[in-house]
Amino acid sequence: MNFVDKYNPKSVKELFGLDENVKIISDFVDNFKNEKKKAVLLVGPEGSGKTSSVYAVANSKGYDVIEVNASDKRNADNIHNVVGNASKQATLLARPKIILIDEIDGLYGNADRGGVAEINKVVKETYYPIIMTANDEYSDKLQSIKPNVQVIKFKKRGYWDVFKLLKYVCEKEGLTLSTISLKKIASLAQGDVRSALNDLQNVKGDADVDELFERAKTVNIFDVLKMVFKSKSLDTLNESLDNFDDLELKDVNLWIAENIINEYEDPIEVREAYDWASRADVFLGRIEKRQYWRFLVYAKACMTLGIGLSKKEMYKKFSHYQTPVKISKLFKNSKIRRELKEKALTFSKIVHCSAHKVLEYYQQFLSSN
Numbered sequence: 001m002n003f004v005d006k007y008n009p010k011s012v013k014e015l016f017g018l019d020e021n022v023k024i025i026s027d028f029v030d031n032f033k034n035e036k037k038k039a040v041l042l043v044g045p046e047g048s049g050k051t052s053s054v055y056a057v058a059n060s061k062g063y064d065v066i067e068v069n070a071s072d073k074r075n076a077d078n079i080h081n082v083v084g085n086a087s088k089q090a091t092l093l094a095r096p097k098i099i100l101i102d103e104i105d106g107l108y109g110n111a112d113r114g115g116v117a118e119i120n121k122v123v124k125e126t127y128y129p130i131i132m133t134a135n136d137e138y139s140d141k142l143q144s145i146k147p148n149v150q151v152i153k154f155k156k157r158g159y160w161d162v163f164k165l166l167k168y169v170c171e172k173e174g175l176t177l178s179t180i181s182l183k184k185i186a187s188l189a190q191g192d193v194r195s196a197l198n199d200l201q202n203v204k205g206d207a208d209v210d211e212l213f214e215r216a217k218t219v220n221i222f223d224v225l226k227m228v229f230k231s232k233s234l235d236t237l238n239e240s241l242d243n244f245d246d247l248e249l250k251d252v253n254l255w256i257a258e259n260i261i262n263e264y265e266d267p268i269e270v271r272e273a274y275d276w277a278s279r280a281d282v283f284l285g286r287i288e289k290r291q292y293w294r295f296l297v298y299a300k301a302c303m304t305l306g307i308g309l310s311k312k313e314m315y316k317k318f319s320h321y322q323t324p325v326k327i328s329k330l331f332k333n334s335k336i337r338r339e340l341k342e343k344a345l346t347f348s349k350i351v352h353c354s355a356h357k358v359l360e361y362y363q364q365f366l367s368s369n
Contacts, residue, residue, distance in 0.1 A: 002318025003197040007169055009056040016168075017161030018049050024152055025057050025131070029098065032129045037150050039123045039130035041104070043137040044154025046231075047192035050133040053154075054100050064097040101132040105139040116141055123148050135233065156191025165193060166200055175200075181209035188213065195226065202320060221255050225321050228256060228308045229263040237308040241300055249296075250284050253277060253303055254324040260307070263319050269310050276306030 009015045012022050021042075028040050042050040058065045101119070123130055123145075132149065134142060163186040170177055177200075185203075189196035199222070203209050212222075227240035241252065257277040264270045280302035283295040348354055 003169060003201045004194050004318065005316075007165075007172075007197065009052050011060045012056045013060075015049065015053060015056050016165045017157050018053055018154075021049075021152055021154060022053050022057060024150075025053055026061075028150065029057060029061065029063070029129050035150075037123075037148060038126050039132060039149040041142070041145065041149040041151050042131065042133045042154055043142075043151060044135070045156055045192070046135055047189075047194040048154040048156055049193065050154050051100070051102060052193075054098060054131050054133075058098050062095070064095050065100050066097055067100040067102060097128050099126070099128055099130045101130065103134065104132040104145070105134040105136045105141055116144055120145060120148055136235070157193055158191070159186055162186040162189050162191065162193060162196050166196060169197065169200060176205075177203070177209065178206050181206045184209050184213045195223070198226070198318060201318060221252065222321060224252060225255060225259055228304055229259070229311075229319065230314055231308060232311070232314060234305070237304045240304050240308075249299060249303070250281075250288070251324075253280050253284060253299075255321075256303055256307060257281075258324040259319070259321045262322060263315060264311055265315070266312065269312065273307045273310040276302045276310060279306065 007014075012026070015022055025040065025042075028035060032038070042053070044050055055065055057063075104119070119132075132145070136142075137151075137153070163182055166182045166185055167179075169175075170182065181203075185196055185199050188199060199212065202222075203212060224240050227236050231237060231240075241249070257274065260270060260273045260277065264273055280299045283299035283302065286292045287295050287299065
């Protein structure tokens with residue numbers, strides 16, 4: 001079981017760094033009948049704790065959560081039938097409930113016609129607390145919803161909050177990572193709890209963390225993989241390569257192509273994703289051989305939008321991303337050479353000759369020790 005699901009907070013006591021927002025949500029649920037606005041909107045980046053906070057508050061109070069993903073129930077009829085009915089009907093056991101509409105900014109295009117208006121209608125007529133989440137606070141779809149709801153802003157989690165969570169998970173799992181390694185993982189996450197937990201599950205020891213941290217100093221390829229494979233947002237996909245040097249894109253395409261099969265399960269999705277990866281490779285080859293840099297925009301689009309939108313829905317499973325064989329060999333060889341040079345420098349002082357001579361005449365002894 002992946003750590004993101006396993007350590008999804010079951011109560012408010014298990015949340016780290018969200019005390020203020022959790023209190024606002026809790027007060028809203030407690031005072032719902034007296035609230036003028038019958039819904040709240042939680043806005044903030046992925047991994048900031050929006051959905052987790054709702055479930056934690058509900059569990060602490062003994063409420064059921066009826067979750068609906070807005071991007072699945074798109075038009076007015078569907079929202080009326082699913083969300084509208086849920087907002088007025090009691091549960092089978094007559095338990096209190098919270099209606100959670102996730103990813104409300106996922107409403108998009110002609111398929112969603114009337115969806116926003118129907119949500120506003122449901123909010124005004126609901127018998128139960130409604131909580132909505134969105135990643136993009138400034139989405140056009142939210143502008144007519146905001147006046148009817150209370151907006152609560154979530155920020156990326158603080159560094160120390162992420163570190164405390166990682167330490168807590170290590171204690172529960174019996175992991176023996178050093179404090180320095182946990183701090184490195186917390187730093188790499190940049191406030192994204194899901195990212196931090198995935199990285200923690202992805203490493204086996206301090207050496208793996210050091211390797212991950214060294215790579216991330218220049219290029220955090222794992223962030224790119226997460227954005228491409230774990231998002232269907234056009235903005236997120238477009239921005240996924242913003243921090244990459246154009247000369248490194250061939251390696252990025254290798255990483256993405258290597259891990260398509262680790263992420264996608266539907267054969268049609270896999271085939272389409274590999275098709276986009278091959279098109280990107282063609283454009284990158286023409287850039288390299290003919291210096292046709294105008295093809296760069298097409299290569300990036302194939303690698304991000306093409307592959308990212310090949311999936312029908314986002315897979316919520318944990319994926320262990322593999323290093324491409326070609327890059328793994330290069331990394332391993334460079335590490336071996338570095339270790340040999342360090343040994344040669346030490347040995348040179350014993351035999352009173354240069355490190356270069358040691359590598360030339362004594363390399364077999366250095367390699368075997």
